[in-house]
Amino acid sequence: MSKKKDKKKENLLAETVEMQKKQAMNLVVQSDVNQQLLKEVIGIKEEMDITARKTNHKFNELENLIEEVNKKVHIDDGEATEIKSVVFSKAGVFADMYFSKQKSHPSDNLFASKKGQFIRLMYSRLKKAFNVTKYTNIKHVEAEKAIQFLRDLSYDDFTPFEIRETPKQKELIALENGLK
Known part of the structure; x- marks a missing residue:
């Protein structure tokens, strides 16, 4: 009986070794499959990295192009x-303030002349602030800034020399005084 037991043990041991051999071979096959999958994933990642670099490069080119266009596009008609x-x-x-400070009541013509003077002064300040020769050459991207610049402009920002009576205004005053 002990031979039978030994034989059984041997068979059991042989079966166990055979099963472990099959499992080991399956692990080797699975390892090969995993290795192949890893290579494919790495390849896909490399392709994605290349695509991402190309996309970022194109995106940067597009941003630069937009920036260049914005530098060239001037204000629109609405602005x-x-x-x-x-x-x-x-x-x-400002013309009203000027005449209030002078404690005088101008004629319509004199008021229009003073208003025109302030219009010219404001446009002059605007063009200087935005470094343009015509206010319509202000960049579209700076339109709101230009509008705010004008809104922030106050009467006290002008020098007495800038708002003085012009020769034309003096002539108009003299002419109107001569008619009275």
């Missing part, structure tokens, strides 16, 4: 109209 509106409105207020 120009808003600038004009602010200038004309504030020029009237």
